[in-house]
Amino acid sequence: MKMQLMSAVALVFASTSLAQAAAVTPEQLAAQYKADGYTRIEVDFSQTRAQVEAIKDGVKLEVLHDLSTGQILKQETERVAGDDDVSPGVFVRQDDRDDDHGGDRDDNDDHDDHGRGDDGQGDDNGGHGRGDD
Numbered sequence: 001m002k003m004q005l006m007s008a009v010a011l012v013f014a015s016t017s018l019a020q021a022a023a024v025t026p027e028q029l030a031a032q033y034k035a036d037g038y039t040r041i042e043v044d045f046s047q048t049r050a051q052v053e054a055i056k057d058g059v060k061l062e063v064l065h066d067l068s069t070g071q072i073l074k075q076e077t078e079r080v081a082g083d084d085d086v087s088p089g090v091f092v093r094q095d096d097r098d099d100d101h102g103g104d105r106d107d108n109d110d111h112d113d114h115g116r117g118d119d120g121q122g123d124d125n126g127g128h129g130r131g132d133d
Contacts, residue, residue: 024070026050030090043092055086
């Protein structure tokens, strides 16, 4: 069942303008997902990338886009969980934590440091060690 769902989603994206390799804005991404029938769309973006979470027909789609090319870098689908917010709406938010200018080593980014991130102590050790290194 999951494989059929993923195949269907891949087919939809192959036939939309999201598959083209041209610069795209977060607002354009949100508009495209809305046009594709998604009812809840969240776009979190930095200078170089946009993470989209969109819900349609009980399925949550998560897509990472390169803003300079419009290319999809990563895509996952799953059924909507009981704790997911499914209320309709479009939300576009800038993520100011992209402190390394597009690289994948952000201290606050749970995608590359396995959720360790900043421990709020004002040091750079992410909760590990004494911070005097």
